Amino acid sequence: MSETPVLMALHSSTEHFGVAVQDPESVADIQRVAVFNDGRGLSNTLITRVNTILPCERWSALKGLAVATGPGGFTGTRLSVVMARTLAEQLNCPLLGVSSFALMAARLHHRLPADQQGQRFWIARQLSRRGLVAGFYAFDEDDVEEIEAPHLVIEGRRISPVVQAAEDVAADVFRLLELLRQSQTRGQILTWSSVLPIYPFSPVGTS
Numbered sequence: 001m002s003e004t005p006v007l008m009a010l011h012s013s014t015e016h017f018g019v020a021v022q023d024p025e026s027v028a029d030i031q032r033v034a035v036f037n038d039g040r041g042l043s044n045t046l047i048t049r050v051n052t053i054l055p056c057e058r059w060s061a062l063k064g065l066a067v068a069t070g071p072g073g074f075t076g077t078r079l080s081v082v083m084a085r086t087l088a089e090q091l092n093c094p095l096l097g098v099s100s101f102a103l104m105a106a107r108l109h110h111r112l113p114a115d116q117q118g119q120r121f122w123i124a125r126q127l128s129r130r131g132l133v134a135g136f137y138a139f140d141e142d143d144v145e146e147i148e149a150p151h152l153v154i155e156g157r158r159i160s161p162v163v164q165a166a167e168d169v170a171a172d173v174f175r176l177l178e179l180l181r182q183s184q185t186r187g188q189i190l191t192w193s194s195v196l197p198i199y200p201f202s203p204v205g206t207s
Contacts, residue, residue, distance in 0.1 A: 004030065005063035005184065008054055009176040011169055012080035013072030013100040015039045017046070018173035019053045022181070023061075031177070035169050046079050059087065064190075066096040066180040068103060068172065070198035071125075071133050071150045081197045088192035096180050097195030101135040102146045103172040104165060109139040111163045120147065122162040134159055150198055 004024040011018035020033045034053050038045050047056075067084035070077040081097070088095035101123045112121055124134035136148035136159075153159060183190060 006054075006058060006061040007064045007066075007177060007180050007184075008050075008062060009066040009068075009173050009180060010050070010080040010084055011068040011100070011103075011173040011176060012042060012046075012076045013068045013070045014076070014167050014169060015073075016167070016169045017042050017049055017076075017080070018169040019050055020173040020177035021054045022177060023054060023058060025058070031174075033170055033174050033177075035173075040073075040075065042076055042079055046083060050083070060091065062087065062091055062093050064094045064096070064180050064184055066098065066176045067195065068100045068176060069097045069195060070100055072100060072198075074199055077197045077199070081195065085192045085195060088195075094180075094184070094188075094190035095192040095195050096176075096183055096190050098176055098179060099135060099146060099150050099198055100172065101150045101165060102137065102144055103175050104168075105137040105139055105144045105146075106142065106175060107168065107171060108163045108166060109137070112161055116161045119161060122159040123150075123165050124153070124159065124162050125165040131155065134162070 007022040009020040017036045017038050022031050024030055036049050065084050065088050067080050084095055120138045122134045122136050124132055126132055132153045133150055134153050135150035138145040
């Protein structure tokens, strides 16, 4: 029997739904990533999409799950978080939750001006009629520290340096899978009950 564990990561914080899987018994690649443009129709297609990448008969073999917790749309983010929490509880397997901004941070720190490289930085997105949502990060080699989780910034608060949030679901869900692998290697204790979605219009999960 292979020692490579079956792992799965889900990302639905945007209009695109991303799935990344590590499965040593896959007839295709051991590691697979797929992105689906389902938008608000994800509530009708979520199970089918996941089943396409990891057949449901393999779900019982899962040894770890990871999910992007947002910020994102209420319905889309909630769907994947609820699915991940339910599977983790039923299968008694670890669940890692990571904000979508923290996943971006490893990509976006390169966009800082040369004289700001290596500094702590903000990732921000302006929301229509709601304000500015931002998270604060430190990046060292390939390690990201989330100093402040994404939240609505109080009007008048100055944040700097800052880069604009930019989606790449395929890259970010693959990084989420890698972070899950790393957490297992380190022997981290990951509980499903602590993983909650981040909504920019709600205090849930904000600092």
